[in-house]
Amino acid sequence: MPIEIKELHIKINVNEGSKPSPSPSAPKSKSEDPVAECVEQVMKIMERKKER
Template sequence: MPITIKELHIKINVDEKSGSKPGTGGSNGGNKAQIIAACVEEVMDILERQKER
């Protein structure tokens, strides 16, 4: 049975004091893992709410 995601909310906090500029490459490995983990958690929350209905 396929799962359809109808809504996806993504929240991003931007710290203007950081010295990094977009597109420099830097250390995105850890940041990317955090973003993926947050997305997976949101999707799991949505699925859990759908089960409760």
């Protein structure tokens, strides 16, 4: 029986006094693309859920 999620609550904390992070348009190396890493992790999670 599949589970349907109707609401998703996300909570974050923002530190106003912290240093700004380096510009996201210039990744350290091509292998460290954060968007590609996130997509890969989401795809892995989806595949694991299909196996259940």
